[in-house]
Amino acid sequence: MLKLILSSFNLLSIAIIVISYIGMWKCFEKAGEKGWKAIIPFYNYAILYKISGMSPYWAILNFATWICKLVSNLYKNYGEIAMSYGSYLSVGLIIYLVVFGLSIFELVISILMIINFCHSFNKGGGYIAGMFFVSPIFYMIIGFGDAKYIGPKGVKSEEEVVNNNE
Numbered sequence: 001m002l003k004l005i006l007s008s009f010n011l012l013s014i015a016i017i018v019i020s021y022i023g024m025w026k027c028f029e030k031a032g033e034k035g036w037k038a039i040i041p042f043y044n045y046a047i048l049y050k051i052s053g054m055s056p057y058w059a060i061l062n063f064a065t066w067i068c069k070l071v072s073n074l075y076k077n078y079g080e081i082a083m084s085y086g087s088y089l090s091v092g093l094i095i096y097l098v099v100f101g102l103s104i105f106e107l108v109i110s111i112l113m114i115i116n117f118c119h120s121f122n123k124g125g126g127y128i129a130g131m132f133f134v135s136p137i138f139y140m141i142i143g144f145g146d147a148k149y150i151g152p153k154g155v156k157s158e159e160e161v162v163n164n165n166e
Contacts, residue, residue: 016136017136019140020136020139022139023136023142025038026139026140027142027143030148030149031149032149033047042062048113048117050152051120052113052116052120052152052153053120053151053152054113058113064102065102065106068098071095072099114135116152116154117131119154120151120153122147123142123147
């Protein structure tokens with residue numbers, strides 16, 4: 001029974017990832033980027049930041065946080081042996097504080113990216129909340145819906161503003 005539950009969970013996880021990538025692919029194409037960029041881990045975050053009008057280098061923060069969490073998990077697994085020597089307690093605390101700090105900072109930057117991303121497609125509060133809680137579904141809604149990319153952070157290009165004023 002446990003194997004059935006775990007395999008169902010794995011299938012659900014894979015389905016969520018596939019739905020997210022399909023939606024991102026369509027959003028990237030609407031924003032003038034190549035769709036295949038959505039399926040490359042960490043690079044897709046750089047493109048999301050770019051579409052949102054933020055520096056693509058913020059994707060490095062996502063990668064650094066992921067690496068720090070990996071190191072933290074390795075330290076946790078082998079920490080019992082190291083803790084027997086006593087001096088490694090401070091190393092564990094430092095790793096924990098770095099991971100915690102990076103995670104909080106990454107959360108704030110990700111929220112700003114979500115807000116700017118939704119504004120880039122001329123969407124407001126409901127879409128921002130949806131992207132925060134169930135982003136795979138809202139990538140699909142924006143990608144396959146009637147949303148139009150109006151520019152980074154929702155700022156129309158000067159050319160478009162001039163054309164609308166004529």
